[in-house]
Amino acid sequence: MEAREAETQSSIFSHAIASKELPKHFRDNRHVWVFIELERGRVHPVSIELLGEGRKLADKLGVQLAGVVIGGCETRSAIAEALAYGADFAYLVESPLLSDYRNEPFTKALSDLVILHKPEILLLGATSLGRDLAGSVATTLETGLTADCTELDVDADGSLAATRPTFGGSLLCTIYTLSCRPQMATVRPGVMAPPRRMSNAIGSVIRHDLMMIEDEIVTKVLDFRPDGQSETINLAYADIVVAGGLGIGTAENLEHVMVLARTIGGEFGCSRPLVQKGWMGFDRQIGQTGQTIRPKLYLAAGISGAVQHRVGVEGADLIVAINTDSNAPIFDFAHVAVVADAVDLLPALTTAFTRRLVPHTQTIQVERCHR
Structure with missing residues (x-):
């Protein structure tokens, strides 16, 4: 009896997944994006790792891979790194208001980009910055976010299969975002293998203005004090x-x-x-x-x-x-x-x-x- 009930429940669950269709207004969403995190002007290693994983996903889907660079005046090297590690092109939002990370302007910049250019998948590093930004963007866009993923793939229907530990790390589960776009996921540093760097990589840069002024930003950066342990523990x-x-x-x-x-x-x-x-x-x-x-x-x-x-x-x-x-x-x-x-x-x-x-x-x- 228990086996029959489990089989019935499994059939209902499978039917529910199979019958779930993506709303029409999301069917034009294409391409895989990787948010390029800058750490005091340098590309964070997790962004390079995500470019390698994003390249695999984009190739499976038959779409392009884009790096998203948001920052102040030191963004040229970040764009070059994104292209060198596999991005076909890059989006750039550059403004003095973005010189230091603050949630409001970064959320506004990334959310506006997504609304305008409609990516299918958006990946961020599960760093302190990435976690803060990913949650705000997902909430703003009313889409799904799978945090701390250990494996990423796409199924036969092209949906992102994001795998992460659950129940205190005792099990692994694969999560799908079936009715919203973009499909968002964060990955912790060191989980994915970094790709090889390509020399003389070229690609276009699409610029976008930050539609925000300083008076609209509540938080202010008064000083930057690095974590004293970051230099000793690696x-x-x-x-x-x-x-x-x-x-x-x-x-x-x-x-x-x-x-x-x-x-x-x-x-x-x-x-x-x-x-x-x-x-x-x-x-x-x-x-x-x-x-x-x-x-x-x-x-x-x-x-x-x-x-x-x-x-x-x-x-x-x-x-x-x-x-x-x-x-x-x-x-x-x-x-x-x-x-x-x-x-x-x-x-x-x-x-x-x-x-x-x-x-x-x-x-x-x-x-x-x-x-």
Whole structure:
């Protein structure tokens, strides 16, 4: 009986999706847009990653890819970067009022562009700026927005399939925006692989004026103070990352993680439970609800590998997992699985790497001193 009811409900749900038609006034929406985020005049890496993903979506749909640049007077390099990383053309809204990010003028600029030129898909980075802007634009346009996506695709009907974790990271769900346009999604930095840069790329630039004056903007920028931690913690773009989980046992044992990371020239981090225990700060948390990383080497010590953690690390080139539980979920996606106690193995790895990394001449001098 339960199986029959589930089958019936599934049929009803499938029929509801199949019968949902896009309103006529949205059927002319075309092309894929990527918002090019500027961080103190430089293109944010997540925008480059999104251009690579946007290029794939545009090619599948048979449409063009556009970069959207909104800023003050330093926008020429951003347009060049958008074209170099795959955009066919660029939209530009340039005004002194856009020199610093403020929600009202940026929302007005992007919303007006969308209303006028009618894109089918609009992608933004899930940064502090991107999240703030995406929510305001989606609300203004009364369209759907899927946040913190880990995968983007288009189905046979050309609808954007935006996949993201749900229920605290225990499941993945794919969300469709069936009756509104544009279809909007944000993606966290480090989730998508960046495309190759093309030299001598060319494309047209379509300019649009900001239809707003300073008196209409409530917020004012008084000063800019960079986050003091941003210069010291670089998990999202580190080539080597060593992280610890509950299997590490105690807060004191995290020292083994940090020492190994420093020895091999990498960054260190942890899984969410350790942040919840207060053993490390949130800025060191790795996973869907923390930092998303794509290092060349990721070494996970005592981490079970829940879905939300997997989403944050599966872009790594090489994942080495150490765990005493041979059935730990992390072994399902790790490239190298080591069944061992991380507390014993990490110091041994540090010793082995130290010996290999010390120059031969220094090794000889040490030996002579001991003799």
